[in-house]
Amino acid sequence: MSTDLDRTTVEEAYARWAPIYDVVFGAVFEPGRKAAIAQVERIGGRILEFGVGTGFALPAYKRSNRFVGVDISEPMLQKAREKVEKERLTHVEGLCLMDGAQMGFADASFDVVVAQFVITVVPHPEETLDEMARVLRPGGEIILVNHLGAEDGLRASFERWFARRARKLGWRPEFQLARLRNWARQNGTVEMIEARNVALGMYTMVRFRKLAADATGEAEADDKVMMAG
Ligand SMILES: C[S@@+](CC[C@H](N)C(=O)[O-])C[C@H]1O[C@@H](n2cnc3c(N)ncnc32)[C@H](O)[C@@H]1O
Numbered sequence: 001m002s003t004d005l006d007r008t009t010v011e012e013a014y015a016r017w018a019p020i021y022d023v024v025f026g027a028v029f030e031p032g033r034k035a036a037i038a039q040v041e042r043i044g045g046r047i048l049e050f051g052v053g054t055g056f057a058l059p060a061y062k063r064s065n066r067f068v069g070v071d072i073s074e075p076m077l078q079k080a081r082e083k084v085e086k087e088r089l090t091h092v093e094g095l096c097l098m099d100g101a102q103m104g105f106a107d108a109s110f111d112v113v114v115a116q117f118v119i120t121v122v123p124h125p126e127e128t129l130d131e132m133a134r135v136l137r138p139g140g141e142i143i144l145v146n147h148l149g150a151e152d153g154l155r156a157s158f159e160r161w162f163a164r165r166a167r168k169l170g171w172r173p174e175f176q177l178a179r180l181r182n183w184a185r186q187n188g189t190v191e192m193i194e195a196r197n198v199a200l201g202m203y204t205m206v207r208f209r210k211l212a213a214d215a216t217g218e219a220e221a222d223d224k225v226m227m228a229g
Pocket of ligand 1: 010014029051052054055056057070071072073076098099100101115116117118121122123124128
């Protein structure tokens, strides 16, 4: 049995979720969204909403920002397009069907990359994070919010057991913060600057800052960040 998610599984899962996604997940994800959106607004500018899904977060952003949304699921994107049209979301520059592991954007073309409830469901998390870092300008931030797996204890055991069953839903419940720390260390162009519990620990918000070109290789991300919140 494959213990990982492939593109077909993710596409099939989100084709099933698309018609009911906002009703099922809209309110559940709200505290995580608020935390991420506040951090995005602190920087502002040209923003990549990675794994934009049905575009649930888009109406909440200030119109002074400019947004590009990408997603691998056409049915999810179709919902986002309808929202942009219906709610006249003029701050949305474009919505693109794209696999995050290979994005067609120039280097350093965004001030912020935000991914809400996405990184644990992408087929290739490390390659996708590499791409997020590539398209981000030096000084810009990658902002992730997600449920992350427990490192140990009963919850960790349950998440390992549930992992196999969760693949069909397009989830990786056992994905841990350590995997993000390791990625930042290996990538070398970013440092992890915050990992904070949100909504009584239901979600974790993680922020990475892109280093200046001459500072890459000096990041010791995991030594600097303590879990807070
Ligand atoms: C749980 S939904 C989150 C949607 C949205 N960010 C939100 O907060 O409601 C995860 C989204 O990630 C998308 N996704 C998964 N893998 C992807 C990839 N490799 N590239 C782009 N989007 C991807 C899925 O299609 C889905 O729309």
